[in-house]
Amino acid sequence: MVVECDHVWREISNYVDDDVDPALRAAMEEHFKECKHCTAILDGARNLVQLYGDDRMFEVPLGYGQRLHRRLAGNIGKSRRTFIGWMVATAAGIFIAGSYELARSATSTRDNLRSELAHFSAPVPPDLMVVVADDGKVFHGAAACPFIHDKTKVKSLLAREAVQQGYTPCVRCMKQYV
Amino acid sequence: MPSLPGPPPGTTAQLTESDSSDEARLIVRVRDGEPELFYELIRPYERRVYAATFAILRNPANAEDAAQEALLKALKHIRQFRAESRFSTWLIQIAVNEARMRKRKENSDRTEPITQNADDQGEYKPRDFADWREIPSEVLERKEVREKLSGALTSLSQIYREVFVLRDVQQLSIEETSKALGISTASVKTRLLRARLMLRDMLAPGLGGQWSSKFSFSKGEKPW
Numbered sequence: 001m002v003v004e005c006d007h008v009w010r011e012i013s014n015y016v017d018d019d020v021d022p023a024l025r026a027a028m029e030e031h032f033k034e035c036k037h038c039t040a041i042l043d044g045a046r047n048l049v050q051l052y053g054d055d056r057m058f059e060v061p062l063g064y065g066q067r068l069h070r071r072l073a074g075n076i077g078k079s080r081r082t083f084i085g086w087m088v089a090t091a092a093g094i095f096i097a098g099s100y101e102l103a104r105s106a107t108s109t110r111d112n113l114r115s116e117l118a119h120f121s122a123p124v125p126p127d128l129m130v131v132v133a134d135d136g137k138v139f140h141g142a143a144a145c146p147f148i149h150d151k152t153k154v155k156s157l158l159a160r161e162a163v164q165q166g167y168t169p170c171v172r173c174m175k176q177y178v
Numbered sequence: 179m180p181s182l183p184g185p186p187p188g189t190t191a192q193l194t195e196s197d198s199s200d201e202a203r204l205i206v207r208v209r210d211g212e213p214e215l216f217y218e219l220i221r222p223y224e225r226r227v228y229a230a231t232f233a234i235l236r237n238p239a240n241a242e243d244a245a246q247e248a249l250l251k252a253l254k255h256i257r258q259f260r261a262e263s264r265f266s267t268w269l270i271q272i273a274v275n276e277a278r279m280r281k282r283k284e285n286s287d288r289t290e291p292i293t294q295n296a297d298d299q300g301e302y303k304p305r306d307f308a309d310w311r312e313i314p315s316e317v318l319e320r321k322e323v324r325e326k327l328s329g330a331l332t333s334l335s336q337i338y339r340e341v342f343v344l345r346d347v348q349q350l351s352i353e354e355t356s357k358a359l360g361i362s363t364a365s366v367k368t369r370l371l372r373a374r375l376m377l378r379d380m381l382a383p384g385l386g387g388q389w390s391s392k393f394s395f396s397k398g399e400k401p402w
Contacts, residue, residue: 041304053346058225
């Protein structure tokens with residue numbers, strides 16, 4: 001295989017990159033032995049690759065790294081702040097919604113207080129057995145409480161049921177819970 | 179001028195297996211909510227990203243701004259990195275796109291002849307056969323020589339300059355250059371050939387002896 005200068009010029013870049021088939025490479029090598037012009041071009045192309053590939057050749061502006069890091073830091077900080085902000089806002093939202101839902105569920109199962117002046121009692125043991133009178137507004141610790149007017153119309157129930165039905169603790173016999 | 183830390187000459191594009199797995203781990207951690215590790219991830223490539231934007235914009239300030247913007251975009255879209263290519267290629271691709279976008283804006287009222295079909299302009303024939311056998315690598319220590327080399331590169335048309343920078347300065351492979359620029363490998367090879375021959379024509383006379391005024395290529399001047 002014999003190659004002319006034109007052919008060598010077309011392939012010289014691939015030759016430098018070692019990207020020509022063996023037959024062509026051999027033919028080009030033969031050509032370089034005879035042709036000073038093509039050899040000069042080959043040497044020049046190789047030198048270019050070496051010179052431009054040298055790290056000293058390409059300089060970055062003074063302070064480039066610092067300025068780049070400052071700008072990235074600003075952005076990373078902002079994105080992290082935004083992320084944290086979203087996390088806090090989401091947690092707060094969940095907390096508020098949860099509290100509302102809890103309060104709503106607690107009050108929805110409880111009847112209105114039968115007395116306008118009454119307020120919900122202090123924690124009474126929910127499983128404490130208490131008695132209420134049908135026409136009364138309070139619950140008592142025992143049927144013997146003198147504040148029960150008609151002792152024939154009392155019924156027993158758990159304290160939590162009494163609270164749910166709107167009864168409040170008797171100020172006499174359950175004053176520790178009032 | 180201080181340069182950023184980077185790999186030694188000739189090894190810019192090569193990562194060891196260990197480096198590569200460290201990099202993969204860093205990418206995962208950045209994705210999973212440790213954005214501050216992004217600094218460490220991009221440190222080896224800061225310089226290369228700048229080189230890519232400079233190759234297109236040819237203005238240090240614009241190139242720096244585009245490089246910063248490109249890296250911010252990389253951070254923002256890091257979840258889109260699929261590891262189908264190397265992380266460095268992905269970064270450079272973003273940098274090239276950012277710089278090209280700015281170049282288009284810059285040229286909206288001042289059009290530079292960026293001919294995408296310039297590959298079809300016919301063969302480029304070398305014009306100067308000056309002997310250039312010795313590589314005077316010590317010449318790179320001289321600022322005026324570096325400026326001559328930089329000036330020659332700057333005077334190339336964008337399509338040749340960007341291919342040359344990615345391939346010969348950044349040392350990407352032909353395939354990576356093709357992917358970063360969105361052109362075929364055949365186009366990369368054609369443009370690379372022309373870029374190398376044009377640069378050689380401009381520079382060989384200077385390196386053969388004095389950096390004389392035989393080819394005094396100033397910014398924007400195209401001697402061929």
